[in-house]
Amino acid sequence: MVSRIDEAREMFARIQQAWSDGERTALLTITQVKGSAYRLPGAKMMMTEKGKMLGTLSGGCLESDLYGWAEKAIEEGKPRLVHYDLSESELWSLGIGCKGTMEVAIFPVHSSDPFWQSVREAVAEDRVISLAIELPTGVRAVFEGTNPIAGDMDELPEAVVQQLTQRIWSRTRAEVAVVDGRRFYVDTMRPNERLIICGAGHDAVPVAALAAKCGFRVTVLDPRKEFNGTGRFPAAEHLVVEPDQADPAPLAESWWVIMNHLQLRDEAALRLALQARPKFVGVLGPVSRTQEMLGNIGADFDSAPIHAPIGLDIGAETIDEVAVSIVSELLAVRSGRLGEPLHGREKIHG
Incomplete structure (x- = not known):
């Protein structure tokens, strides 16, 4: 999975907070x-020595x-690797039944450690x-871009650091990389994708x-201030302007859902x-409508990754069901999936 900064x-x-309360912690x-497991590499949780947990x-x-x-x-101040064979859960009396294996790294996170700071x-x-x-030794480095900014670089050969730098940016998922015969857990944490919702109607x-709950940074673009505000969209940022008055530069490389229900405004949003x-x-609505709008602004379906009509076919009718359909397609595309049923699959995450 892609690790998100949020x-x-x-x-x-x-x-x-645990540090402020005088508790020691682990990540x-x-x-x-x-095989099959509940979550993928990159999934995280924290625990305190008193048993408080998050995630x-x-x-x-x-x-x-x-x-x-x-x-x-x-207690030891050292990382640990724990392996679970979930196919043998009967022996553990855990009753998991996931039929896979999972490796979990546990890192003590001390307030005095400059790496974790x-x-x-x-x-x-x-x-x-x-x-x-590095697994299982815990030798570590944190990079910003291609520059190591903290960690144990002095304990790593220069060739290993260079290879790690190259490997980090060639990966889109958290995973274990083998560099010069050494195992490294590699995890790039990125901000959430930005989603621009054009239209502040009831169905938006x-x-x-739902998109905010699923990890998108949501911005609502609609000139009607009585609709486009925190009262209706508490988890979103707000651009209270007409689409043709908005600057595209700050909105670059975002995801877009166009649902104004007004063709001229939708055309401006599409442009x-x-x-x-x-x-x-x-784009919400029939594909013929999107084709017409694209023609009106001198574009076509090859101009961008345009999905029209937006949504997965789940028989949605109510506005909440339509929202599930729309956000389901966003998640499928973000994950590189087709949005098909899992029924009958041997592997869920394959």
């Missing part, structure tokens, strides 16, 4: 999965056992960073709320989206 920011805010992350790695099945290992890691500051400031942590409200080098443009 998840890490929440973890480190809770870790900071746990899935480093490797084979989940298994849906609650393994957390009590992981807490025992986290206690040991915190650097990570905490970076995620708080929304800076894109990459972690490279559940789309914005703005195409000027902003979009990653995704979804």
Whole structure:
């Protein structure tokens, strides 16, 4: 999975609170999965020595056992690797039944450790960073761009650091990379994708709320200030302007959902989206309407990754159901999936 800064920011805010309360903490992350498991590499949770937790790695099945290992890691001040063969859950009396294997790394996170302080500051400031942590030794480095900014670089050969730098930016998912015969957990944490919802009608409200819950940074673009505000869209930013008055530069490389229900405004929003080098443009309504609008602005379906009509075919009728359909397609495209049923699949995450 792609690690998002918002998840890490929440973890480190809770870790900071635990430090203020005088508690020692650990950060746990899935480093490797084979077969079926509840979550993918990059999933994180935190634990304190008193048993407070944030996040989940298994849906609650393994957390009590992981807490025992986290206690040991915190006490020893050393990272630990824990392996679970979920196909043997009968032996553990856990009843998981996922039929896969999972490796979890547990890192003690001390307030006096400059490495974790650097990570905490970076995620708080929304800076894109990459972690490279050798398993099982815990030798680590944190990179901002291609520059190592903290860690144990002196303990790593220069050739290894160079290879890690190259490998970090060639990966889109958290995973284990083998560099010069050494295993490194590599994890790049990026800000959430920005979603521009053009239109502040009643049907846009559940789309914005659900998209925000699913990890998008939502901006609502609509000139009607009585509609486009925090009362209706509390989890969103607001651009209270006509689309043809908005500057495309700050909106570059965003995701777009166009749902004004007014063709001239939709055409202006579509033109703005195409000027902003979009990653995704979804348009509500029949494909013939989108074709007409594209023709009116001198564009076509090859001008950008345009999806019309937007949404997965789930038989949606109510505005909440339509929101599920729309956001489901956003998630499928973001994950490189087709949005098909899982029924009958041997592997869920394959």
